[in-house]
Amino acid sequence: MTNNDFGAKPLTQLELASSASTGLISSKPGSGGHQQGQNRDNLPRELRSKTWQVYLVLLLTFFLLAATVGHNDTADLLPRAKRRRRRAQKDRGLPADEELLALAKSYLQWQHKLWPELSRKGKISKCTSAILTEMVADLKHRHRGGSVNVTTLEVFHKLKLKLAGSYCRFSCDRSDPTSIIDQLTNTLTKAKERGYFIPWELVYCDYAVSGLTASRLGYTSYKNLLSAKDVLSATFIDDFTRASREELEWWKLAALSKFHRKSLYGASDGFDLDDANSEVMITVYGLLSRLFIKQLRQKVKRGMGGAHRRRHVLGRPPLGFTRSRLRDESGHLVRDSQGTPVNVIAIEPRTSKLVRLIFWLFVKKLKSAYEIAQFLNLVSADDWNGWTESGIKKILSNHAYRGLFIWNKTRKEYNPETERDEVMRNPHKEWVIQRHRDLAFIPKQRFLAAYWRLKQTRRKSPTKRSRNQLSASTLFSGTLFCASCDQELKLIRSAGKYQQIACMNGSFRVHGCQLTTSKSVRIIEKCLLKYMLDVLLTEEAVETLVSRANKYLASQSLKPRQNDKRFKKSIEEKQAKIDKLVRLSEDADDDLCQGYKRRILAIQNEVNQLKEKLREIRKHNASVPPLLDTPQVKEYLKEARVLLNQDIPVAAAAIRALTGNITISQEPIPGRKTGARWIAKFRPDLVSLLRRLARDQNYPDSITLEYLSNANWTIPEMVEVPLEHITQYQKLGPKFAELFRQGARVQELADSFGMPWKQAKEILDFGLTGKLPRWTNNGRPESKKRGQAKHLVIQDDVVRLRDEELRSILKIKSWLLKNRDIEVSESTIRRAYAEAHKDEIHNAVMKGETPNRGRSRRISRETIQMIRKLLVEGKLTAREIARKAGVSSQTVERERKLLK
Known part of the structure; x- marks a missing residue:
């Protein structure tokens, strides 16, 4: 391995400790990284395998040997913002509890001042820590869509007070949160002037949420409250623009308030919905707001374009970059008109090494984005365990790493049909592209190799998963496909227990689809689940699978290893030729460049062929994992049966892993003019389901099942299952x-x-x-x-x-x-x-025998018992017993035969 591939001698304990101190691998307990003196048993199970050990050593070696890129003074580099998880959707618009405590405290203090008579009667709570905590919990509950506790409002209804609600909002997370307190103070004061009381249960707010979107949680919850009867009779807002920045939403709010006969007042601007000129005011407000937003967007866009050309930082820098103080020629800090130091984008030495490693693993080691994300999570790279496959792909396709910074690539547009903002791609001519060669730390060849490999991966990958595959509504949603037109079968009727699945093309007789009938979901699930439980998920099937798999593993372990040094050397030589031709083409004219280009493409095709052969050799030489343990795999079988009883989306994903896509065809039923029998065809893959279970639960056989799943050691047989209700x-x-x-x-x-x-x-x-x-x-x-x-x-x-x-x-x-x-x-x-x-x-x-239907006797049961008792004793003859019991001798003889 060459130095370009970041290979080196094994690391000493001192080097391991120093690499942990770089911070790119977390050295905290349980974080997945190495510590000084840490032995192999303390590592996670995934890192104990030889493959992961090799990559871990390569990662650590790379951090130690990679040179610091860039010529920036590290003293001017500002630290990157600490990574944090995205807030839950239900908490959008909620600040820290400290801000809500301050809001609740201000509310109580101001209400005590405005309503002294209610304060003396004890109708307004005292400002204690317990009360404030309870008020914060109530506000968060209502913000997340919870209902208002109406019983607490009965106290104010008994006092014959007119109740009103309040809504407050500010847009930017850089604004002062006390803006909400000021708005609430204005609304409380205005409500008192108009004779309304605003209880805490009717206070709603949104912190740091733009008014351009109507999907704000606090605003949506308050609009739902407007529809309730006998809860409030008016709404107070600091100014009318606090409700929204879209004039269409203003008209919706006004129409909703009028429909439910609720007043709407603005505390600062004097807006009154009950005024005859309110509609004119809404129109004027809408016109002014639209002009303001349009001009503001133009100014912001112009300013951002200029900042982009001057290398100023727009938003959060990509991984590997950070902010740096800008200095003039004399070394003094450059400041803006307000005296704030100007920041420009610069290479961050610490995380740029991580980006280099990602490109190297993807291009040189041919690891997938999923494997890279899994590995980075295992070692908690950059103190972060939220690496995802999509995030790795975004890094690999970001042109900033080769010195190209693109702005104005996309825009947001409001879709009136879906009532949501959608990201739209701008025309290429509107893109603003700046090239900064000093900020490129990924070679152009490596970046293009990663780019084209990503493109090939997307081309080879299956089509985008449908909604049913992402979140199935039935156990087989997203799994059933029409054998005639290859379309996914969907619910054509979704009414409770009478759900029906059909092919949309066949139902409307389009594209020549032959699957023209529908089938009950209950029949489909009953037939397919019965086949899975009775045939596929049985101990006999597992024993057969384990026996075949272990024979294959044993045969693979006996194969001789192939030598790949010749292919490696040939690839390095041809790659060196390509590098040389690229350097020559930089200073050549156009005609000569075309010749260089054709020669580079020819050599690159040879390199691709050699790499393909090298991959096959490495796949052949890969170490064979241990054999499967039959009792352990049978335990997985129990987990699989339990998984089928989970929630529908979870169980549907497990079924899809077992069956793959199921194709459906139909055939007529003899003797019937309508309806048809459905035939389900699929290739069950039990290894795929067991691998999924083992990987999710970290079972010991996960490596072996992963190896079997990727190897072409068996071809699943096609099975057919009739889907019909058998009466x-x-x-x-x-x-x-x-x-x-x-x-x-x-x-x-x-x-x-x-x-x-x-x-x-x-x-x-x-x-x-x-x-x-x-x-x-x-x-x-x-x-x-x-x-x-x-x-x-x-x-x-x-x-x-x-x-x-x-x-x-x-x-x-x-x-x-x-x-x-x-x-x-x-x-x-x-x-x-x-x-x-x-x-x-x-x-x-x-058994073909005559069943016993009981016997009837004309004599009593007591007489029969006496006869049998005398027969058992044997002291009397049959005539004596008959005379004593009052029956015939034939009856006594019959009982004697029955006793025998």
Whole structure:
């Protein structure tokens, strides 16, 4: 490895300690970086592998050996702003709690002054720390969309006070937060003059949020409050422009207030919505505001363009750059008209090394943006663990690293249809491009190599994920695709439990799509999930997968390593030729430059071919990870089943990892004129799902599963799953026909499966002849009766009378009519008895035996017990027992046989 690739000898402990002191790798405990004397066991599991150790050593070596770039005096360099996480959307417009405490304290003090009579009665809270904390919590709750506690307002309603609300706002985060306090003071004073009381529950505000957007949380929450009845009767704003900077939003707020008969007052400008000239005032305010904003934008744009040409800093500098004090020729600081030192953009030596490393890993080591982001998070580069794949791609495509600074590339425009500001790309002729060669610290060749590799990656990557793939609404949203037109299947009906999925092209008969029917979401999920749980996510499938995978890993470990030195040397030689030709072309004329360009392209194609072969050799020589452990992988299987029971978006992503894209086609159903049977085809990849689980949970087999997922060691087989609702008669028809041929009667089939005789007969006819029964209500005859079925009502009595008292069907019928006043048929009694002994009857029918339906006796149960007791004792003959029991000798002999 050459010095250009940042290779060096292994680092000593002293060098490791000094590299940690650079600050680019965090040396705090648990931050992922090395400390002096830290052993291998203290590293995260991902860094214990040989691959990550190599890159970590290379990273540390690079920080020590990379030269400081730029000629700026480090004393003039200002530190970069500390990275911080983006605020949650729900907290937008909320300041620190200290500012809200100051606002609450000022509110109480001013209300005590304005309303002394309420203060004496104790209706206004005292200014204590507990009360202030409670007020801040209430304001934050309402700001985030929470409802107003109406019960606390009942006190003021009982005093017959007119209640009003207040809204305050300022735009820039550089403004003084006390502006909100001043605005609130004005609104409270104006409300007192007009006889209104503003309780704290009706105070809303937005800190450091532009009035050009209507999606401010405080403003939106207050507008929702206007729609509530009997809560407030007026709104007070410091001046009308505090509500918004868009005249359209002013008209919306005025119309909303008028619709709900709520007054609107401006404390400083004297605006009154109830005034007859209020509409004229809104029009004038809108005209003046539009002119002011237009002129302000023109001035700001002109000033920013001039600052950009003078190398002044516009916004936050990219990674690798920082602000530096500007000095004149005599070394004195340059100051603006207000005496503030002027800052220009300059290279920051510390983070510029990190940018160099990112380009080197992407171009030289051919690491993906995802792998680079993962590695930087592991070592907490620049004291930050929020590196993302998109952020790395933005760094790799930023032209500032080669000395080109572009301004006015995009603009924001308001879209009236979506009512949101959208980023639009300006024409290329409006771009302001400045070249500063002294600020370029990434070579042009390396930057272009990264640029073209990014472009190829985007070209090879799949299309942009759809909304259903980002946030699925059903378990298979974003996974089902039409086999005819390759379009994603979407919900064509989304009404609760009656959701239907269809292809939009087929539904409207466009583009020749053949998938013209729709299918219930319940049927799709039931069929596909049953196949996954019964076939794919089973222990047998895992055992087969682990056995095949371990055989492949064992065969790979026996392959001899290939030598790649020849390819490395050839690439270095050709790269040196390209560098030489580029240097010669800088001073050549146009005709000669064209010749150099053709030669450079030819050599570059050869280099690309060699790099491709080198990648294949490195892939072949990659170390084989350890074999999979079958019990451990079975544990992953349990996690996979649990994952399918998570929230729909999480479970849908896991299903997509297992099945990939599922193509849907349709075929007609024999005997039906409408509808069609759907056929789902996909290639299940269990390794992909297990890799996802192992990677998310940091399981020990994640490296092996990652290796198997990237290797072409197996081709998943295509499976077909029919998606249709299988009715009861379709499932039981063939089975009934088989049992009937074995000698089972219709009544036995009905008792065995717990259904009426007529229903069993219909199913048997379908199994024998294929005749479809005319049923509704999911395969059962339509019934107008309600309540519990009669055979279930009498079931306990029938079982007791039949099994314990050995009564006949006719005697049971008479007993039910006499004692319970229930008149039933003999078939109902038989069905009640069969329902209680369904399992015994079912087992007998399946074995081809006659089921036991109980026995009836004309003699009492006590007499039978006495006969059996005397037979067991053996002291009396059959005639003596018969004479004593009052029965015939044949009855005694029958009981003797039963005892045997």
